[in-house]
Amino acid sequence: MYEKELEAIRRSGRFRAPVMADPDAIDMASNDYLGLAHKKKLFKRACKKVGACPWHGSKSSLFVGGYHPIHRDFEKALCEANGFxxxxxxGSGFLANLGLIEALVRRGDVLFVDESYHASGMVAAKTVQGEVVTFAHNDMDDLVEKLAQTPVRGRRIVAVEGVYSMEGDRVPKEVFDVADWFGALLIVDEAHSGGTVGPNLLGVFDHYGITPRPNHVKMGTLGKAFGSYGAYVLASREVISFLHNRAKSLIYATAPSLFDIALAHEGFEYIEAKKKKLRRKIAILQSVAEEATGKRPEGMIVPVPMSDIAATLRVRDALRAEGYEVGAIRPPTVPRPILRVILRTAVKPRHYRRLFARISELSSE
Structure with a gap:
């Protein structure tokens, strides 16, 4: 039924299939930035917490009895730590972005979204009742110009990422000032900055010393630095209440897994307790990447530009044969193909030195 379309994808070098991680390989591809997905103590604690409950499944929507003390306690901990x-x-970061944007952008509103915003947000943008305007990636001048020149009958809403998933760069601090100047609601997707950026590893709000305001919305995922699965949104009581009443991906979905939330809570507490040690490890890995590429990463993502799709796949496969797992990211996910190297504190710096050296050697063949 889809043979022709699949063949066209194969010819373009964009074909995808599920990839099973090699347990013997050195993982430099996954978003498990802090290695928490391998910490059995956290797993056992989460099992114990859920096992002590009368039931272990979510059973229903948050609004039909599915809301559980495990959900509530994690939400409370996030609020206390982040100041929201x-x-x-x-249930996931994709669902969070889908619910956030679809719900918050109403008729008469205008969404101003960074052109490199995550695909989940771009999918959501196609569902909104209001207008959608994209601005050049991390270009605050372009954002200001479009905010000033676009007629708006309702709200202005700006959507950015804390650290961008492909470029690896951090959103400028100026975006907070711009949002305040225009009275805009600011959505910050902290999927790749939560747990990796800031003195408390809480993300860009933490990094820039931003005290949350009523116009701030912070989204984060649990399947990356937290070593679990799911997502959260932090905001004012008014905004959260509105999401409870309008976000379809929240209302019409079974409540997030009790085990996943319990595991994320354990991971969150681990990060809070070990933040100094983790910051030191992150800084060392960023220095190694800087030595190899000439540019210091602003998070844990190091994109290595490649000449073309064929070379990207060839180098990726050669590295895999040598026991190194990295991501081969191709269009349309990115404009030009890259090898996406993830800095993980569970991997020793010497492995990254070797990896970057091999990428350079293999790229020149």
Whole structure:
């Protein structure tokens, strides 16, 4: 039924298939930035917490009895650490972005979204009742110009990422000032900055010393630095209440897994307790990447530009044969193909030195 379309994808070098991680390989591809997905103590604690409950499945929507003390306690911990009034958990980061943007952008509103925003947000943008305007990646001048020149009958809403998943760069601090100047609601997707950026490893709000305001919305995922699965949104009580009443991916979905939320809570507490040690490890790995590429990463993502798709796949496969797992990211996910190297504190710096050296050697063949 889809043979022709699949063949066209294969010819373009864009064909995808599930990849099973090699347990013997050195993982430099996954988003398990802090190695928490391998820490059995956290797993056992989460099992114990869920095992002590009368039931272990979510059973229903948050709004039909599926809301559990495990959800509530995690939301409370996130609010206390991040300085927000309220929080809600989602089943995944994709669902969180889908629910956030679809719900918050109403008729008469305008969404101003960074052109490199995550695909989940771009999918959501196609569902909104209001207008959608993209601005050049991390270009605050372009954002200001479009905010000033675009007629708006309702709200202005700006959507950015804390650290961008492909470029690996951090959103400028100026975006907070710009949002305030225009009275815009600011959505910050902290999927790749939560757990990796800031003195408390809480993300870009933490990194820039931003005190949350009523116009700030912070989204984060649990399947990356937290070593689990799911997502959360932090905002004012008003915004969270509105999401509870309008976010379809929250209302019409079974409540997030109790085990996943319990595991994320354990991971969050681990990060809080070990933040100094983790910051030192992150800084060392960033220095290694800087030595190899000439540019210091602003998070844990190091994109290595490649000449073409064929070379990207060839180098990726050669590295895999040598026991190194890295990501081969191709269009349309990115404009030009890259090898995406993830800095993980569970991997020793010497492995990254060797990896970057091999990428250079293999790329020149």
């Amino acid at each position: 009034e309220a929080a809600t958990v989602f």
